[in-house]
Amino acid sequence: MSKTYPPPTAVIDPDPSRSWLRRAWPLVKAHRLMFGTALVSSAIGLLVAVQVPKLIQDALDNSIVTNRVPLSEYLWWLVGLTAVMLIAGFLARQLLFRTAYKIEYDLRNIMYEHLTGLSFPFYDRVQTGQLISRANSDIRSVQMYLAFAPFMLVQCAISLVSFGYMLAISVPLAIVAMLPMPLVFLTSRRMQRSMFPVSWLIQARLADVATVVDENVNGARVVKSFAAERRQLSLLQKAAIKVRWAYIKDADLRARWTPAVQNLPRVGMAIVLVFGGYLAIQGVLGVGAILAFNSYLLMLQVPFQMLGMLIMMGQRASASAKRLYEVLDEKPEIVDAPSAVELTDARGDVEFRDVRFGYGDGPDVLNGLSLRLGSGETVALVGRTGSGKSTVARLLPRFYDVRAGSVTVDGHDVREVTLHSLRDTVGIVLDEPFLFSASVRDNIAYGRPDADITDIERVARLAGAHEFIMGLSEGYDTVIGERGYTLSGGQRQRLAIARTLLVNPPVLVLDDATSAIDVQVEQEIHAGLRTLFAGRTTLIIAHRLSTISLADRVVLLDGGEIVADGTHAELLENTPLYAEVLAQANESVEELGGVAR
Ligand SMILES: Nc1ncnc2c1ncn2[C@@H]1O[C@H](COP(=O)(O)OP(=O)(O)OP(=O)(O)O)[C@@H](O)[C@H]1O
Numbered sequence: 001m002s003k004t005y006p007p008p009t010a011v012i013d014p015d016p017s018r019s020w021l022r023r024a025w026p027l028v029k030a031h032r033l034m035f036g037t038a039l040v041s042s043a044i045g046l047l048v049a050v051q052v053p054k055l056i057q058d059a060l061d062n063s064i065v066t067n068r069v070p071l072s073e074y075l076w077w078l079v080g081l082t083a084v085m086l087i088a089g090f091l092a093r094q095l096l097f098r099t100a101y102k103i104e105y106d107l108r109n110i111m112y113e114h115l116t117g118l119s120f121p122f123y124d125r126v127q128t129g130q131l132i133s134r135a136n137s138d139i140r141s142v143q144m145y146l147a148f149a150p151f152m153l154v155q156c157a158i159s160l161v162s163f164g165y166m167l168a169i170s171v172p173l174a175i176v177a178m179l180p181m182p183l184v185f186l187t188s189r190r191m192q193r194s195m196f197p198v199s200w201l202i203q204a205r206l207a208d209v210a211t212v213v214d215e216n217v218n219g220a221r222v223v224k225s226f227a228a229e230r231r232q233l234s235l236l237q238k239a240a241i242k243v244r245w246a247y248i249k250d251a252d253l254r255a256r257w258t259p260a261v262q263n264l265p266r267v268g269m270a271i272v273l274v275f276g277g278y279l280a281i282q283g284v285l286g287v288g289a290i291l292a293f294n295s296y297l298l299m300l301q302v303p304f305q306m307l308g309m310l311i312m313m314g315q316r317a318s319a320s321a322k323r324l325y326e327v328l329d330e331k332p333e334i335v336d337a338p339s340a341v342e343l344t345d346a347r348g349d350v351e352f353r354d355v356r357f358g359y360g361d362g363p364d365v366l367n368g369l370s371l372r373l374g375s376g377e378t379v380a381l382v383g384r385t386g387s388g389k390s391t392v393a394r395l396l397p398r399f400y401d402v403r404a405g406s407v408t409v410d411g412h413d414v415r416e417v418t419l420h421s422l423r424d425t426v427g428i429v430l431d432e433p434f435l436f437s438a439s440v441r442d443n444i445a446y447g448r449p450d451a452d453i454t455d456i457e458r459v460a461r462l463a464g465a466h467e468f469i470m471g472l473s474e475g476y477d478t479v480i481g482e483r484g485y486t487l488s489g490g491q492r493q494r495l496a497i498a499r500t501l502l503v504n505p506p507v508l509v510l511d512d513a514t515s516a517i518d519v520q521v522e523q524e525i526h527a528g529l530r531t532l533f534a535g536r537t538t539l540i541i542a543h544r545l546s547t548i549s550l551a552d553r554v555v556l557l558d559g560g561e562i563v564a565d566g567t568h569a570e571l572l573e574n575t576p577l578y579a580e581v582l583a584q585a586n587e588s589v590e591e592l593g594g595v596a597r
Contacts, residue, residue, distance in 0.1 A: 008106035008113070016329055020321040027106055028146050031099045035147075038095035039154055045088030046158035048081050053295035054165060055081065060288030092151075100147035107139045111324060119334040120399045121360065131327065137203055138320035145317030152310050156303040162296045169289045176275050177297055180268045181304050187264060189308035191257035196312050198250045205243045212236045265301040269294050334398055336418050343417040346410050346425045347375040348506040348537035350396065354405035357395060364403070365391050367560030378538040380548045380568075383557035384581055389541045392557070393511045396539070397426040409507065427505030431512035433496030435487075440469050441476040443495055447503040459501040462532055464517075464525030465494035490517035494525070501532060508538045514547055522546055545582065556581070 010030035013023040028035060059074035115132075166174035216223060216232050223232050276290040350373040357366040365388045373379050383389050394400055395407050398414045407414045414422055435443050444460060445451045456476065460466040468491055472478040480486050487495070493513055500508065514522055514529075522544075529550055532538075542548050554571050556564040556578050564575040571578040 008109040009102070010106055010110075012110060012325070012328055014329075016325070020318050020325065023325065024142065024146060024321060027103050028099075030106065031102050034095050034102075035099040035150075038092050038099060039150060041088045041095065042092035042151060043154050043158060045085050045092055046155060047161065048084045048088065050158065050161050050165065050296075050299065051081060052078070053292040053299075056295070057169075057286070057288035057292035060291060061286040065287060096147060096151055100143055103146055104139060104143040107143060107324075111135055111139065111327065114328050114330075117332050118330060119332050120394070121333050122330060124359065134207070135324065135327070138324050141313070141320040142317050142324065145313045149310055149313065152303070152306045155306060159300050159303040162299045166293060166296050169293060170276075170279065170285055173272065173276055173279060173285070173293060177268050177272050177293060178300075179271065180264055181300065183267075184261065184264045184301055184304045185307055187257070188261045188305040189311065191253070191261055192308045192312040194257070195250065195253050196316070198246055198253060200316075202243065202246045202250060205239065205246050209236070209239045209243055212239050261305060265297060268297050268301075272297065334401060334419065337416055340416055340418045341412070343409060343412060343421040343425050346506045348425075349373075349375045349408075349410050350507060350537055350539075351408045352392070352395070352405070353408070355395065355402050355407060356404040357391065357400065357402045359400070365560060366395075366402075368405070369557075369561055370405075371555060371562050371565075373537050373539060375537055376535060377553065378533045378540065378551045380540045380542055380551035380554045381557060382542070382548065382554055382578065382581055384584075387557045388560055389557055390511050393428060393509045393539065393541055396507070396509055397423050397428055424503065425505055426507045426509065427500040427503055428509040428511065429493075429496050429500045429513035431493075431515050433492050433499075433513075435480055435492055435495060437479065437481065439474075439477050439479050440472065440495065443480065444476075444498045444502055446499050451502055455502060456498075459498040460495075462501060462528040463494045463498040464521060464528055465491070465498050468494075490521060493517055497532075506536050508532070508536050510538065510540045510542075512541050512543070514542070515544070519544070519546055526550065543582075543584075548582075554578075 010026040013026060015023065055074060055077055058069075059071060062069040063071040063074060163174065163178075166177065212232070212235050216236070223229060272290060272293050276285060276293060279285040280287060280290060352369050352371040355366050355369045356364055358364040369388075369392065371379075371392070381389050381392060391400075395402060396409075396414070398407075398419060401415060409417070409422070409425060436446070441453065441456055442449075444456050448455075453476065457466060460469055460476075469476055469478075493515070494517060497510070497513060517525070523546060526546075533550065538551075540547060540551055548554060548568060551568075554564075554566065554568050555562050556571060556575060558577060564571050564578060566574075572582075
């Protein structure tokens with residue numbers, strides 16, 4: 001049994017008219033206790049830190065210069081304050097990072113849960129690979145802003161206290177010392193501004209490299225068969241050079257700006273030294289005050305540098321959030337109707353009535369198609385390539401909705417039953433089955449993870465897979481490579497058939513599902529296939545005669561309609577198009593009659 005993990009603790013506000021921050025607010029609110037404690041700890045730590053320069057000032061003035069108070073008293077205070085800062089700093093960081101990663105966990109879950117809920121038309125429209133890799137960096141940038149921006153704001157707020165202390169020491173000195181601060185802010189903002197596009201560029205170019213690498217690995221077979229390794233390598237080099245350029249540009253900008261941003265506050269310190277020194281000589285200020293002043297100035301520098309960063313982070317997070325919301329606001333097109341009923345114990349009476357259908361805004365692929373499959377009947381659907389056979393198959397489990405007409409199972413329109421029960425009732429095996437990088441056993445048990453090995457073996461035998469599975473190094477426990485590439489096409493198809501059979505659906509659709517199984521093996525598993533088809537309604541999409549011969553009835557699809565319906569022999573005799581279609585897929589027309597007899 002697979003372990004269940006906690007669901008996300010919050011949702012994104014669904015109202016698209018609200019600002020991105022408002023919509024994301026529930027994510028922060030869900031962790032308010034932890035986050036609040038982090039912020040309060042941070043504030044306490046900073047407030048205590050602000051006391052330290054003042055303490056040093058007093059120690060210097062009262063113990064070292066004038067010897068009025070024993071120095072040890074200040075030392076104890078310093079030890080105490082340091083302890084508080086340590087504890088507060090620990091709590092603030094711990095809780096802040098925890099909150100940040102919890103927000104990220106929630107956001108990731110919300111995002112992928114939504115993606116899995118979206119229907120086929122969405123996946124037809126978007127490039128999912130890119131969408132997912134982009135979502136990862138977008139999630140990170142939103143998380144960073146949500147968690148760290150309030151933290152930075154606390155720092156900025158506390159810096160006002162530092163400034164208050166500076167004013168208390170000397171108003172003119174405080175004002176003069178602050179003069180370079182706008183410059184610190186402007187320089188760090190300019191630094192962020194020039195570095196911001198480069199950091200985006202780095203991300204985008206890294207994604208390009210990842211795409212090239214991904215294609216090289218996944219398409220390794222094609223690359224090698226065309227001996228195109230050199231070409232692929234130069235593609236990678238081109239992408240890698242672009243990444244290198246962006247990184248060097250980044251380092252260049254950093255080298256240019258960082259020393260300026262870091263050293264600018266020293267101008268303020270110099271002013272304090274000159275003007276403060278003058279005031280000290282005049283007897284207006286103590287030496288300790290000058291020292292304290294400089295410490296406050298250093299403390300103030302951080303928020304001024306941060307403000308620039310905060311603005312940039314905000315811009316980036318806002319752009320990221322908008323992209324995430326674009327996906328989150330996408331409504332699944334195929335959903336349960338409010339009045340949907342459960343389809344249970346279906347007999348498997350299937351009917352397509354005057355079905356009109358096309359993809360997206362495209363032209364009609366099916367044009368008034370009507371077809372009935374009686375309970376327990378096996379029907380082969382034959383047609384030219386591109387005639388819409390797979391499309392018919394996809395409408396039955398409601399991967400798409402019809403434009404007009406209806407598809408019914410046991411008299412229930414598929415739009416009026418729950419998707420879950422419909423897809424339990426209609427099992428579909430595709431011609432290019434996707435297998436997971438897991439054991440053979442887990443792959444077969446995908447639709448029924450609690451199935452025991454006896455059941456798994458039984459369906460594997462029926463699908464003609466048991467023999468070859470036993471020949472694998474670890475039998476049913478053999479982990480098959482990515483997407484099942486360690487198996488042959490025919491072996492993959494047999495596993496896919498077994499996987500669907502384990503669910504035991506009353507209606508079965510095989511969409512070219514035996515095309516890669518060689519004819520001889522197919523003959524061998526025919527007995528198994530016949531057992532499979534018995535007692536369930538089966539729609540087989542096939543080009544191969546041997547597969548068609550398993551059907552009770554054959555229907556011919558052309559121009560989006562059924563143009564002939566009957567036994568193989570009848571169609572062969574009366575419908576020239578049928579013979580033509582079969583001839584394209586089979587060795588010779590002469591054989592056709594042989595199979596029919
Ligand atoms: N997801 C899709 N989005 C848009 N158009 C599609 C999609 N799938 C198929 N089509 C189009 O619909 C038409 C019918 O395709 P379909 O795959 O149903 O044909 P088919 O008879 O199964 O073909 P084949 O025998 O080659 O598998 C084709 O013109 C195809 O280009």
